[in-house]
Amino acid sequence: MFNQAPEDQFLKLVEAARAYCALIERLDRLEAKDLLDSAAHLLLRINAAIITLPRPQADGPLHPLVDMETRFALFQRIRDQLGECDPYWMEYDHALTGQLQSGSLADDLTDIYFDLRRGLQRLDEGSPAAPFRAVRDWCLSYDLHWGEHLVDAERHIYYLMRDRSR
Secondary structure, three states: OOOHHHHHHHHHHHHHHHHHHHHHHOHHHOOHHHHHHHHHHHHHHHHHHHOOOOOOOOOOOOOOOOOHHHHHHHHHHHHHHHHHHOEEOOOOOOHHHOOOOOEEHHHHHHHHHHHHHHHHHHHHOOOOOHHHHHHHHHHHHHHHHHHHHHHHHHHHHHHHHHHHOO
16 A cells, blocks of 8 residues: 555654644643643654655545534633633734634644544554555545644744743
C-alpha cells in the first residue's frame, strides 16, 4: 500500500495522533501552559507527517462524526482550561467595531482531536483495510476541515508563546 517513505510518514502520523489524543484526554491534569507547549510540538509533528502522505482515492463516506453534545462538552473543558488564551482574532475580525474575537483555540483543538481520533478508531478495528481507511479519513478530513484548524491553532499558539517570552 505504501512506499517506504509514505509508510514512515504514516507511522509518524499515527504516533503523533495517539500522543495528541492522549494529551487532550488528560486535559484535566494539565496547566494551560503545559497544554499549549505540548500541543505546539504535536501539531507540528502531525502537520509535517500528513502533508507528505499521498492522497488515497475516497471509496466511501467518512466514518460518522461524534455527536454534538460530546464534542461541545470537550470544547467547553478545553476552553475553560485555556481561559483568556482561548480567543483570537481572525483575518476579518474588526476590533474597532466592537466585534468579539471569532477564533477559538478550544474549537481548533477539539475538531483536530475528533478527526484524529476517528482515524485511530479505524486503525483499532484491526482489519486489513484499516490503515488505508485511516489515511483516507485523515487526508480527506484534513483537506476539507481540520487542516485549517491546525494552521490557525499553530499560529495562535505561536503568538501566545512569543508574547509569553517577552
